[in-house]
Amino acid sequence: MKLYNLKDNNEEVNFLSAIKYGLGKKQGLFFPKYLPKFNTKALENLIKMNFIDRSTHILSHFISDEISLKDLKKQIKIAFSFTKPIIVPVTKNISCLELFHGPTLAFKDFGARFMAQMLSYWKNKNSIMTILTATSGDTGAAVAHAFYRMNNIRVVILYPKGRVSKLQEILFCTLGKNIHTIAIDGSFDDCQYLVKQSFNDKKLKKKIGLNSANSINISRLLAQICYYFEAFSLIPSKYHNDIVISIPCGNFGNLTAGLIAKSLGLPIKSFIAATNSNDTVPRFLKNGKWKPKSTISTISNAMDISQPNNWPRVEELFKRKKWDLNDLKSESVSDTETIQTIRELYKIGYTSEPHAAIAYKVLKKHIQKTDFGLFLGTAHPSKFQNTVEKILSIKLKLPNSLQSRVDLKNFSHNMKPDFLKLKKFLLKNI
Numbered sequence: 047m048k049l050y051n052l053k054d055n056n057e058e059v060n061f062l063s064a065i066k067y068g069l070g071k072k073q074g075l076f077f078p079k080y081l082p083k084f085n086t087k088a089l090e091n092l093i094k095m096n097f098i099d100r101s102t103h104i105l106s107h108f109i110s111d112e113i114s115l116k117d118l119k120k121q122i123k124i125a126f127s128f129t130k131p132i133i134v135p136v137t138k139n140i141s142c143l144e145l146f147h148g149p150t151l152a153f154k155d156f157g158a159r160f161m162a163q164m165l166s167y168w169k170n171k172n173s174i175m176t177i178l179t180a181t182s183g184d185t186g187a188a189v190a191h192a193f194y195r196m197n198n199i200r201v202v203i204l205y206p207k208g209r210v211s212k213l214q215e216i217l218f219c220t221l222g223k224n225i226h227t228i229a230i231d232g233s234f235d236d237c238q239y240l241v242k243q244s245f246n247d248k249k250l251k252k253k254i255g256l257n258s259a260n261s262i263n264i265s266r267l268l269a270q271i272c273y274y275f276e277a278f279s280l281i282p283s284k285y286h287n288d289i290v291i292s293i294p295c296g297n298f299g300n301l302t303a304g305l306i307a308k309s310l311g312l313p314i315k316s317f318i319a320a321t322n323s324n325d326t327v328p329r330f331l332k333n334g335k336w337k338p339k340s341t342i343s344t345i346s347n348a349m350d351i352s353q354p355n356n357w358p359r360v361e362e363l364f365k366r367k368k369w370d371l372n373d374l375k376s377e378s379v380s381d382t383e384t385i386q387t388i389r390e391l392y393k394i395g396y397t398s399e400p401h402a403a404i405a406y407k408v409l410k411k412h413i414q415k416t417d418f419g420l421f422l423g424t425a426h427p428s429k430f431q432n433t434v435e436k437i438l439s440i441k442l443k444l445p446n447s448l449q450s451r452v453d454l455k456n457f458s459h460n461m462k463p464d465f466l467k468l469k470k471f472l473l474k475n476i
């Protein structure tokens with residue numbers, strides 16, 4: 047698979063390098079040079095397959111020149127060895143695609159686990175590798191669990207202090223061993239900037255075998271394509287041309303994966319990009335001006351991102367496919383509206399959390415009678431226990447994967463958003 051750098055089109059790499067480097071020169075994102083396309087017959091065949099076989103088949107179209115089908119299937123089987131996505135009806139024409147039944151109860155398990163499997167598959171057994179990642183909540187947990195106890199792979203996770211939920215925190219800060227976590231005195235964007243600075247330091251990068259695991263990593267996006275196909279296979283065929291998907295967006299990785307799925311031939315009618323008050327994209331689509339403001343803390347904290355990293359990929363895809371950016375609906379939802387929506391959903395029998403509720407809210411506003419509306423359930427409600435319990439005045443029962451960690455020791459370090467301090471940490475704990 048050939049990929050090119052969006053900031054420097056002359057830089058071309060294969061999939062293995064793209065996974066390993068994360069970013070290209072000038073911090074450019076990698077993007078596939080060739081996008082396969084399934085015709086109607088191929089799509090029909092794909093839909094009949096089970097999740098593992100289908101995912102192997104789809105991804106093999108991108109990377110079969112770098113890994114055998116047999117090995118790819120083996121890695122995918124380990125990566126996706128948890129409860130598959132399910133579709134839960136919420137209203138007459140709206141359902142939730144629940145992607146949160148993995149080990150860390152968020153959709154990020156798909157991307158993180160696939161990436162971990164691919165990296166460990168290609169890794170030189172004797173060299174050290176450092177996975178440095180910034181998280182606004184769920185990435186940290188997914189990445190930590192995906193790499194936990196892997197030999198010669200060290201994981202360092204930066205997160206904004208006090209801005210991730212307590213339960214999110216215990217999922218990744220209580221593991222220890224090869225998982226190091228640092229609470230940064232700043233926003234998620236500060237954390238992301240520290241990661242970028244580290245990648246810019248060539249000597250450091252080489253010395254500690256630096257790798258990224260943010261949603262900028264192309265392997266994560268590829269893995270996420272697979273559940274859009276799974277969702278399609280779960281929807282009765284009479285609706286196959288009327289599917290509208292609403293996505294709660296932060297870094298816009300999930301949306302990018304959905305759009306790639308569409309470009310491969312999945313006939314999704316339209317996508318909706320829902321954001322919280324960090325509304326850089328909805329404003330941009332309205333007035334054509336890219337003007338990120340400083341990040342606002344909201345109750346949907348995994349989406350508290352004002353400079354969404356994946357946006358250049360979204361634009362590239364629209365350009366390549368000659369799609370019209372005006373067809374992409376995007377709207378922001380305030381905390382007040384989110385709270386109202388969680389209550390509204392609960393009244394009709396569905397317990398949700400802030401991120402999914404935002405997607406539902408915008409979907410409900412735009413859906414037409416004949417549409418099959420799907421909003422993505424990106425995290426399990428109990429990951430936001432305090433928020434949800436307060437809004438609904440109920441007690442949530444924690445799933446076992448969370449309950450079992452509640453009393454464990456938190457191993458996190460504290461740090462100011464200072465690159466030199468981080469560098470020292472990275473060099474010391476090698």
Ligand SMILES: *Cc1c(COP(=O)(O)O)cnc(C)c1O
Nearest residue numbers: 184296297298299300348424425
């Ligand atoms: C990461 C995350 C999002 C945002 O996904 P992006 O791919 O970054 O747009 C939404 N909801 C939850 C619960 C998340 O963890």
